[in-house]
Amino acid sequence: MVFDLLERLFNRNKTGSATVAKDRLKMVLAVDRTEIAPQTIEQIRKEILDVIVRYFEIDENEKFDVTLERERGSTAIIANVPIRRIRPEHI
Structure with missing residues (x-):
């Protein structure tokens, strides 16, 4: 799934399994409450x-996260x- 791929690509910081489980639970609860x-x-x-990558160079060594x-x-x-930084063509 796309979510798993993004997590693997951008979540290179070592986090404990408890933290990962807690974050996933928060997302599941938020999604459930919004019925999305x-x-x-x-x-x-x-x-x-x-969209962000079109305008900015992102640090792929850091975690990319979208939450509800x-x-x-x-x-x-x-x-x-x-x-x-912002991409030079957008300055």
């Missing part, structure tokens, strides 16, 4: 990364992307 299909979440992740956070009845998509 897991395939849709994976597609959103891929498309966000595609629910607070006070609304849900937010949070993208944490390690950016090295």
